[in-house]
Amino acid sequence: MDTKDTEHPRLELKGITKQYPGVLANDDIDLKILSGEIHALLGENGAGKSTLVKAIYGVLKADSGEIFWNGTPTNIASPHAARSLGIGMIFQHFSLFEAMTVAENIALGMPGRQNMAELAKNIIEVSENYGLPLHPDRYVHTLSVGEKQRIEIVRCLLQNPKLLIMDEPTSVLTPQEADKLFETLRRLSAEGVSILYISHKLDEIKALCHKATILRGGRYIAECDPTKETAKSLAEMMIGTNLTTPRHQDTSKRGPVRLKVHNLSLDSTDQFGVDLNLINFDVKCGEILGIAGVAGNGQVELLEVLSGEQLSTDEAHILLEGQPIGKLGPVDRRKNGIAFVPEDRLGHGSVPEMSLVNNAFLSAYRTKNLLDKGLINNNKTTDFAKEIVEKFDVRTSGVSHAASSLSGGNLQKFIVGREMLQDPKLIIIAHPTWGVDAGAAADIHQAIIDLAEKGASVLVVSQDLDELFAISNRIAVIAEGRLSVSRDIHEFTIEQIGLLMGGTSGSGSEKEVQSVA
Amino acid sequence: MVYITPILALTLTILTGMLLFSFLGVDPVEALRNFFIVPINNQYGATELLVKATPLILCAIGLSVGFRANVWNIGAEGQLTVGAIFGGALFVYFPETESVFMLPAMILLGAIGGALWAAIPAFLKTRFNANEILTSLMLVYVATLLLSLLVHGPFRDPDGYNFPESKIFTDSATMPILLEGTRLHFGSIIALLAVLTTWIMLAKTLIGFQVKVIGTAPKAGAYAGFSQKKIIWFSLLFGGAMAGLAGISEVSGPVGQLLPSISPGYGFTAIIVAFLGRLHPVGIIFAGLLMALTYLGGETAQINLGMPVAVTGVFQGMVLFYLLACDVFVNYRFQLNRFGKAA
The missing domain is CATH 3.40.50.300 (P-loop containing nucleotide triphosphate hydrolases)
Known part of the structure; x- marks a missing residue:
């Protein structure tokens, strides 16, 4: 050697x-x-x-x-x-x-x-x-x-x-x-x-x-x-250890459990994907739960099964306010008050070639009643797109412009805005500020915190620990398709999270890695 | 930019055509006049243009919906044929009927027949992930042989001296003529209605929106909860129904009976029409008229200048070739690249 x-x-x-x-x-x-x-x-x-x-x-x-x-x-x-x-x-x-x-x-x-x-x-x-x-x-x-x-x-x-x-x-x-x-x-x-x-x-x-x-x-x-x-x-x-001070809300305001994921296992459909293995967590009303982890450890698979793009094998794996939703598709989950911001802004969260108006319609047509006797209500959709642009400070020269013409941060604000303005009970956000400039990132973080303060539940999946510590109440770590138990951010140290992210297990102090096989 | 390429492609086609004509020893200007102007410089010629454009536009408008959804139905020709068989069968079995509902029922059956034929690739695609380009294309040959089998057998006119033809359709089974003394028939109205319906569907309805989203960003479609399988079924059935309408409007219109061959490749030319029209309803009308002109122009050139009949196919081929080439050069920059310097 x-x-x-x-x-x-x-x-x-x-x-x-x-x-x-x-x-x-x-x-x-x-x-x-x-x-x-x-x-x-x-x-x-x-x-x-x-x-x-x-x-x-x-x-x-x-x-x-x-x-x-x-x-x-x-x-x-x-x-x-x-x-x-x-x-x-x-x-x-x-x-x-x-x-x-x-x-x-x-x-x-x-x-x-x-x-x-x-x-x-x-x-x-x-x-x-x-x-x-x-x-x-x-x-x-x-x-x-x-x-x-x-x-x-x-x-x-x-x-x-x-x-x-x-x-x-x-x-x-x-x-x-x-x-x-x-x-x-x-x-x-x-x-x-x-x-x-x-x-x-x-x-x-x-x-x-x-x-x-x-x-x-x-x-x-x-x-x-x-x-x-x-x-x-x-x-x-x-x-790195230079984390900014968290400015999350008072934890005493947390309400009852809204989203409960129970023993969720799922084999990935992708050859290079990660199989989910007995995932358990819950999100309470008014609470922000952060899921940390290095990319490619099952985040994509977890997000897909939560959004309904991939259905769970058992409907009771995912419960919203006690109701099983594991076998509902994305449209029905939205009807139940769940909103999603996917990781990929262009091509997943939005259709790049389509206008902001059409992209506003994309996920909100049901909750915002944008269909009128089977036809798309153009005025109402345009008004909604304008509302998003105004309230979330999206910098664009007009809502008729294509989504691909917006900068990453502005498009992210648009998508976050579109989802938040549907008044969700639960919002699931993947990498909310990935590749977004500092100003837009601060706006998005504030919007997430405000939403939680109004009583909504928020699930944030991110690789950015600074971000998770800044906005979350609790954090859990995903590694190789398994999720650790979540802990209050005050009880977590950066080292523990780092170890969990690296998939280290068995060294005594890391009992929280759920290696239940 | 996308609307310039068709014009560019046509210009190039005409230039190449002139070159081709001069090689064949014909005055290129005279040839072009015979090809593009002579056929339509009188009323009968103009209506003939509409007659030829009708099946092209019907097939192309149906295909355009599929193409927008990234569903590559190449088999409109077969769906057209089966539409003609279904619609025509009604007359073959009830030739004496003089009911006013005869023609509407035939039209309806034509659409159903085309849709059923397109349902085969839709099923194979959604169930076994079989490539619809191959399956729909192969089914064209099955459909053509099926028609041939029928007109040689059960559909043959008993008083027809053993020719492989059905009885000639009676008035109640024939598309009404719109303009006395011409062949312009009710099928053109159907085509126009189909274009309008498709336009509204794509621009204003949820299913049209889904077609566009699934076609450009399938992941965004999944995110919004749109079913890819549903769109595959929808666009193939829709395209098949439109082609079936084209088929019945041909046999109940200008053809007037079931024959072993009822279409000079309208279903294939419609692919060119759809792309030349940029998959847009209005564009498809213009492109359909233009491609119809190549059929007429080919005939005139054949009669007046003694050109081979293949000139029609050559022109249609050139239009598609140049269109695709122009699209490539508009969308990508050409750059010489040494090996190993990529990325």
């Missing part, structure tokens, strides 16, 4: 900066990977990990900063150039042809023409050498996800990489498959291959990696030895 000290690090980045319109994705980031080192790149979603990796793999060009390969300044112009240097990358989502064999898929990813017989021999050799059993003649569609990942790894290994980049490789693996992968990675490391390992799973990083570089909000925070850190200290660096 010792990292060999060569004269130069295998890869060194100095001052990498990348500006996207409106976002500084990477701000002066340094990174150093020695040969044979397993180096973790740790950070929340949006911390700038993928941008940095894309710069290394030649997918995009940084605005400024230098890349040194074995000590030589290098310009990596394309993934092709990266591969010829000896950089291989395993993506989170595989690019494989299901209807072709393992060997054919590997041949497609290799430069030049391949001798198939020889390639098959090489595949067997490499896969046996590294404990990645793989048969070249098997068809890809017959393989498990773990086996498919092996194809990608073997494809990289056949090109004798010096640096292997892995983007959250265990997110699609079973624990057993993950253990096997770690063995392979340790073996590679012992042979001098450097590995850049991207993850937010603290347990894995502590077990596997020699070094870790932590990013937060596009900035380099620290480099450390994860084996000497605690999961708590890593979480602290990853999430």
